[in-house]
Amino acid sequence: MAKYEAVIGLEVHVQVRTASKMFCSCANTFGAEPNTKVCPVCMGYPGVLPVPNKEAIRKTVIAGLLTECEIARFSKFDRKSYFYPDMPKNYQISQYDLPFCSAGRIKIGGDNVKGFSGEPLPEKYIGITRIHLEEDVAKLNHQHGASGVDYNRAGVPLMETVSEPDMRTPDEAYAYLTALKEIMQYGNISDCDMEKGQMRCDVNVSLRKGPNEPFGTKIELKNLNSFRAVHRAIDYEIERQAELLDQGVVLKQETRGWNDDLGESYLMRTKEQAQDYRYFPEPDLLGYVIPEETVEKLKAELPELPVQKTLRYMNECGLSRA
Ligand code: ADP
Ligand code: ZN
Ligand code: MG
Numbered sequence: 659m660a661k662y663e664a665v666i667g668l669e670v671h672v673q674v675r676t677a678s679k680m681f682c683s684c685a686n687t688f689g690a691e692p693n694t695k696v697c698p699v700c701m702g703y704p705g706v707l708p709v710p711n712k713e714a715i716r717k718t719v720i721a722g723l724l725t726e727c728e729i730a731r732f733s734k735f736d737r738k739s740y741f742y743p744d745m746p747k748n749y750q751i752s753q754y755d756l757p758f759c760s761a762g763r764i765k766i767g768g769d770n771v772k773g774f775s776g777e778p779l780p781e782k783y784i785g786i787t788r789i790h791l792e793e794d795v796a797k798l799n800h801q802h803g804a805s806g807v808d809y810n811r812a813g814v815p816l817m818e819t820v821s822e823p824d825m826r827t828p829d830e831a832y833a834y835l836t837a838l839k840e841i842m843q844y845g846n847i848s849d850c851d852m853e854k855g856q857m858r859c860d861v862n863v864s865l866r867k868g869p870n871e872p873f874g875t876k877i878e879l880k881n882l883n884s885f886r887a888v889h890r891a892i893d894y895e896i897e898r899q900a901e902l903l904d905q906g907v908v909l910k911q912e913t914r915g916w917n918d919d920l921g922e923s924y925l926m927r928t929k930e931q932a933q934d935y936r937y938f939p940e941p942d943l944l945g946y947v948i949p950e951e952t953v954e955k956l957k958a959e960l961p962e963l964p965v966q967k968t969l970r971y972m973n974e975c976g977l978s979r980a
Contacts (some may be wrong), residue, residue: 662865662903664896665873667823667829668888669860670838671816672848673794674714679813681708686815688854690812692799692808700793700813702746707942710735714815715758717847718791719948720956722759724841724963725786729953733758734945735791738935744796744807752818754780754937756768757790764821764841765965766833768954770979773829774889785822792816794948797855811855817847823862824872828892835859835885837965844961852883862889863895865903874899875909879916879923890917895923 676686682699698804699706722729736754763786767779796812798805819838825831839857842848850857859882877895882888895914902909910928916922962970971977 662867662900663865663869663871664866664892665823665876666825666827666892667862668819668821668831668834669862670819670821670835671858672819672842672850673856674717674791674815674817675846675848675901676711676713676717676815678711680714680791680815682813683709683811687810688856690810692806692810695810697750698811700746701809702812706876708751708940710943710946711815714791714817715946715948716956717845718758718789718817719849719953720845720960721819721842722762722789723953723957723960724845725759725762725764725819725838727759727762727786727787727789729948730756730758730760731950732756732945732947735940735943736935737939737940740933740935742795743805743857744798744812746812750792750795751940751943752787752792752937753790756945757788758946761791762789764834764837766830766837767910768979773827774832774885775829779829779830779833782824782830784824784830787820787822789819789932792818816931823864823876828889828896829928831861831892832885832889835888840964844963846961848906852885858883859888859894861892863892863899864909865896865899874903877909877911878913880913880926882916883918887916887918890918890921891923894921897960898923915949917941 679686682697684697685694733756735751737749738752739749741748763783768781771779773779794811794814794816796807796809839850842850861879862876864876866874879891913926914923915926
């Protein structure tokens with residue numbers, strides 16, 4: 659018997675596939691010559707005004723419907739303030755208290771389904787806290803002791819899916835990510851090409867003595883760039899935290915990075931260094947009302963997901979899973 663139970667929650671960003679960026683008409687592309695897909699809006703010039711991308715909002719609602727979320731009748735954008743050289747406005751337009759989608763779930767596992775490690779993975783639902791829409795930041799390129807900023811990525815629509823802390827094993831996290839990626843791809847929402855940074859994942863892990871104990875202190879691992887890395891990082895983090903807890907150390911909330919070459923996590927910042935984002939409603943944008951008919955129409959047009967297709971073939975045609 660393992661001494662601790664792990665509690666895992668994931669925050670996943672995907673770039674939404676649209677023709678143009680989130681708040682300007684620049685092309686949403688990858689791999690173009692640096693700083694050629696830019697304008698005063700996405701470069702954060704003073705006095706410019708954002709115009710929301712309807713297609714990005716439509717795709718976010720589709721993502722919500724495919725994950726059984728409630729779709730907000732009224733939603734809005736908020737300013738999240740922080741300083742970073744890749745973000746010239748010193749704020750990111752995001753969503754705070756009224757995201758487009760909330761309270762959904764994603765099914766993982768099932769009869770005869772095996773997880774990434776080869777162990778059986780029983781059926782389970784992972785709760786979705788929220789799905790919100792924001793804008794990506796620019797990309798810093800470090801070379802020859804200098805740093806360059808490429809604004810082509812700045813303002814690309816970015817959708818964040820936050821899970822409930824419902825996962826208990828690295829296999830469950832891996833299966834959740836696989837299911838989420840499948841939803842994004844079948845829903846035509848994102849290509850989720852991790853090599854191109856179109857899908858990025860933060861992992862929250864804590865340990866507790868048993869299933870009925872209160873949650874332990876969570877440690878966040880930032881920017882993992884493959885599902886395999888997520889699996890490894892969680893395994894590592896469970897061991898690391900267990901050793902500390904065994905020594906009687908009281909864990910503090912912190913953000914860590916993952917070095918996949920070394921197979922180690924490292925400290926980035928502690929909770930005391932956490933910034934106050936000072937969210938407030940984006941004054942340059944109006945709130946957004948999603949008409950019931952729009953939601954009903956999108957619902958009627960939803961694609962059948964592979965998991966649903968598999969079950970339909972099994973039920974209707976008597977086929978086995980393998
Ligand atoms: P924060 O305010 O620090 O961002 P949230 O409550 O918004 O924290 O949670 C962020 C992510 O962390 C979510 O995916 C959530 O499921 C997960 N999470 C929250 N508490 C825990 C915990 N004790 N252990 C593991 N994951 C957790
Ligand atoms: Zn632009
Ligand atoms: Mg949060």
